[in-house]
Amino acid sequence: MSGLSGPSGLNGLVGDIHQAIDADEAMRWVARLAEWDRYQGSAGIAEAADFVAGEAERVGLADVEVLSFPADGTTAWWTYTAPSSWTPRAAHLSLNSRPPLVSYPDQPYALAANSAATDGEVPLALSQEPGWPPGALVLVGSAAGLGPGLFARMRAEKASGFCVTTHPGRPGQAGRVELPGDSALFGFSVFPAQLDELLRAHRRGERVRVVVDIDTGPRRMPVVVARTPSGSAAEGDACLLGAHLCHPAPGANDNASGVAAALAAGRVLAGRSLRRPVRFVWAPEFVGLAAYVHQAVEEGTRPLPAMAVNLDMVGEDQHRCGGPLIVEYGPEYLPHYANALVEACVQALPPAARSYSGAVGCDTWAWRTTPFVGASDHAILADRAIGVPAVQLGHWPDRFNHSGADTLDKVDPRELRRSAAIAASAAAVAATAGGRDADRLAQLLTRWTARRMTACLPSADGPSSDGLGGDRSAVARLTRRWQYGRDALRTLRPLGASPRVLDRQAELLAGLHRTLSAAWDDGLAEYRPTAPGGPGLRRAWPGPFNLRALMGAMAEKDRQWFLEELTVDRGRCYAAAMALAQSIDGTADAAAVIRAAELDSGIRPATPDFGERFLAAMTRAGWADEIAPDEVAPDGPPVTGPPPVTGPHEERGVTA
Numbered sequence: 001m002s003g004l005s006g007p008s009g010l011n012g013l014v015g016d017i018h019q020a021i022d023a024d025e026a027m028r029w030v031a032r033l034a035e036w037d038r039y040q041g042s043a044g045i046a047e048a049a050d051f052v053a054g055e056a057e058r059v060g061l062a063d064v065e066v067l068s069f070p071a072d073g074t075t076a077w078w079t080y081t082a083p084s085s086w087t088p089r090a091a092h093l094s095l096n097s098r099p100p101l102v103s104y105p106d107q108p109y110a111l112a113a114n115s116a117a118t119d120g121e122v123p124l125a126l127s128q129e130p131g132w133p134p135g136a137l138v139l140v141g142s143a144a145g146l147g148p149g150l151f152a153r154m155r156a157e158k159a160s161g162f163c164v165t166t167h168p169g170r171p172g173q174a175g176r177v178e179l180p181g182d183s184a185l186f187g188f189s190v191f192p193a194q195l196d197e198l199l200r201a202h203r204r205g206e207r208v209r210v211v212v213d214i215d216t217g218p219r220r221m222p223v224v225v226a227r228t229p230s231g232s233a234a235e236g237d238a239c240l241l242g243a244h245l246c247h248p249a250p251g252a253n254d255n256a257s258g259v260a261a262a263l264a265a266g267r268v269l270a271g272r273s274l275r276r277p278v279r280f281v282w283a284p285e286f287v288g289l290a291a292y293v294h295q296a297v298e299e300g301t302r303p304l305p306a307m308a309v310n311l312d313m314v315g316e317d318q319h320r321c322g323g324p325l326i327v328e329y330g331p332e333y334l335p336h337y338a339n340a341l342v343e344a345c346v347q348a349l350p351p352a353a354r355s356y357s358g359a360v361g362c363d364t365w366a367w368r369t370t371p372f373v374g375a376s377d378h379a380i381l382a383d384r385a386i387g388v389p390a391v392q393l394g395h396w397p398d399r400f401n402h403s404g405a406d407t408l409d410k411v412d413p414r415e416l417r418r419s420a421a422i423a424a425s426a427a428a429v430a431a432t433a434g435g436r437d438a439d440r441l442a443q444l445l446t447r448w449t450a451r452r453m454t455a456c457l458p459s460a461d462g463p464s465s466d467g468l469g470g471d472r473s474a475v476a477r478l479t480r481r482w483q484y485g486r487d488a489l490r491t492l493r494p495l496g497a498s499p500r501v502l503d504r505q506a507e508l509l510a511g512l513h514r515t516l517s518a519a520w521d522d523g524l525a526e527y528r529p530t531a532p533g534g535p536g537l538r539r540a541w542p543g544p545f546n547l548r549a550l551m552g553a554m555a556e557k558d559r560q561w562f563l564e565e566l567t568v569d570r571g572r573c574y575a576a577a578m579a580l581a582q583s584i585d586g587t588a589d590a591a592a593v594i595r596a597a598e599l600d601s602g603i604r605p606a607t608p609d610f611g612e613r614f615l616a617a618m619t620r621a622g623w624a625d626e627i628a629p630d631e632v633a634p635d636g637p638p639v640t641g642p643p644p645v646t647g648p649h650e651e652r653g654v655t656a
Contacts, residue, residue, distance in 0.1 A: 041071030049222035060270030078543025084181030108404030112187030231277030244285035257315030265424035315416035336389035340448035383544035438497035449485025
C-alpha cells in the first residue's frame with residue numbers, strides 16, 4: 001500500500017506526494033492566517049481555529065472538531081497554565097498631540113502581549129536614571145535590559161509601562177515582547193528611530209499620550225483536531241502531524257506556514273487508502289498541546305500516536321531568512337524508526353534542478369539534521385513521561401523570527417511544498433506499511449544508523465569528530481548510537497517486520513560496532529559507563545518538562561543565575577537545560593545525567609559548572625529528588641553485543 005516494496009520505492013512515493021501538494025492553496029492559507037493576531041487566549045486565535053477547522057473539513061479530513069479549553073490564566077494541565085483572555089483592539093503612543101509615533105495594529109508587534117489597558121498622559125524616564133516620577137513610561141535601550149530587576153523596580157516605583165527596541169541594528173523591525181497574564185504594566189516594542197524620538201522628548205521634558213484598548217472578556221483556548229477518513233481506529237494513530245496555531249500577526253513563517261503545510265499534507269493523505277489513521281492537531285504552542293495530551297493520558301479520551309512530526313517555521317525563503325531546513329531528530333532516549341524515515345523522505349524529494357548535462361540532480365536549497373532540542377510542541381510528546389517519538393521540521397537561523405517583519409513575502413511556496421511533502425510522506429509510510437515495507441524500513445534504519453556510527457570516527461585533524469572532548473566521548477557516542485539503532489529496530493515489529501530480517505539487521509549493526517571500536521586504542525574498544533558514585537536523581541515534577549514553570553519554582557538566587565545564563569546564549573542554554581532534565585531517568589547520578597545530556601545534545605554549556613548548578617537548582621525547587629546510591633541501578637553490563645530482537649515490545653520503544 002505504501003509502495004516501499006514496489007519498483008519505485010520511497011523515491012516514487014515521495015515524488016508522487018510532492019507532486020500532489022498544492023503550493024498555491026497553501027500560500028493562500030498562510031496569507032489568510034497572517035491577518036489574525038493569534039494570541040493564545042484571544043478572539044483572533046478563535047477565528048483562526050474556526051478557519052482551520054473549516055478548511056480541514058473542505059480538504060476531506062474527518063472528525064474535525066474545535067476543542068475548547070479555559071483561557072482563565074489559572075487552569076493547569078500538569079505544570080502548563082492556561083493563557084489569560086486578552087484581545088488587543090488598538091494602541092497608540094503620541095507626543096504633543098501630534099499624529100501617533102507608534103500605532104498598533106498598523107505596526108505589528110508594537111504592543112507587548114498581555115499589556116494592561118490605559119488612557120492618559122505619562123512622563124518619560126530612562127531605565128538607568130534614579131528617581132522615576134510616578135506613572136513613568138520607562139525607555140529601555142535593548143531587550144537585554146528587560147530583566148527581572150527592572151520589572152521589580154517598575155512595580156516598586158509605580159511605573160506605568162515601558163518602551164524598548166528589541167532589534168537596535170534593524171531600523172524597521174520590532175520584536176516580540178511578552179508580559180505575565182496578570183501584569184498591571186503596558187509595553188511597546190518600537191523601532192530604533194522611534195526610541196530615539198522618545199529619548200529626545202525626554203530631554204525636552206515632554207510627556208507622552210498613551211492609549212491601550214484591550215478586550216479582556218472571557219475567551220476559550222481552541223485546539224483543532226482532525227484525522228484521515230481511512231485507517232482503522234483499532235490499529236491506533238500511526239502518526240500525529242502538528243503545528244502550533246498561535247503568535248501575533250503576521251507570523252507568516254511562525255507559524256502560519258506550519259499550519260498551512262499540515263493542511264496541505266492533510267489534503268493529500270485524505271485521498272489515500274491507509275491502514276492506520278493519521279491525526280492532526282493545531283493548537284496554541286506548548287499549552288494547547290499539553291491540554292490535548294493531558295486529556296489523552298490522564299483522562300483516557302484518545303490514544304497517543306505511535307510517532308509525530310511537528311511543523312514549526314517550515315516555509316521560509318532560505319535566501320531571505322538566512323537558514324536551511326532543519327530536521328530535528330527525536331530524542332536519543334526514545335529509539336524509533338521515525339528519525340531515519342523522515343530523513344530518508346527529505347533525501348527522496350525530487351531535485352530542484354539538474355546539472356548542466358542533466359545527468360545529476362542538483363538542489364538549490366539546503367537542509368541539515370540536528371539533535372533533539374525541544375523548543376516547540378514536539379517536546380510535549382517526546383518527553384519521557386509521554387513517550388511519543390517526535391521529529392520536528394523547521395528553519396534556523398531566521399532573521400525575522402518573532403518580529404513584525406515575519407511577513408508573507410518571506411515565505412517560499414517551493415519550501416512550503418517540500419516540507420508538506422516530507423511530513424505527508426513520513427505519515428503515509430507509518431500509516432500504510434505492512435510486512436514487506438517494514439522489512440525495507442529495517443534496512444533503511446540500519447543504513448541510517450551505520451552513517452551515524454561512522455560519523456563518530458576520529459577525524460584527520462584531531463582525536464575526535466564529536467566536539468565533546470576526545471576519544472572517550474567519541475567511543476561513548478558510537479556505542480549509544482549503535483544501541484539506539486538496535487533498539488529502534490524493535491519498533492518495526494508492530495508493522496509486521498520479519499523477526500529474521502530484524503535479527504539480521506541487528507547482527508550487522510553489532511558487527512559494525514565491533515569494527516569501528518577498533519579505530520581507537522584497545523583500552524577504549526569496549527566503553528563501560530561509569531557506575532553511579534553519588535545520589536541518583538529521579539523526576540519529581542508532573543507531566544512533560546516545562547522550563548518556564550521550573551523557573552517560576554526556582555529559588556530567587558537560582559532564577560537570577562539562570563536568567564543570566566539565558567542572556568549569554570539563549571539557544572544553547574535552553575537546549576542544555578532540556579537535555580539535563582530529560583536525562584534524569586531514576587537510575588543515573590548527577591555526573592551520569594550531565595554526561596548523557598552532553599552526548600545526546602552534542603553541546604556543552606557556555607559555563608563549565610552549568611550542569612551541576614542546574615541540577616542543584618532543580619533539586620532545591622522540588623523538581624528532582626535525590627535517592628541513595630544503593631537504590632540506583634547501575635547502567636548495565638559492558639556493551640559487547642546486541643541481545644536478540646525478540647520478546648515483549650513497547651510499541652513506542654519506551655516504557656513511560
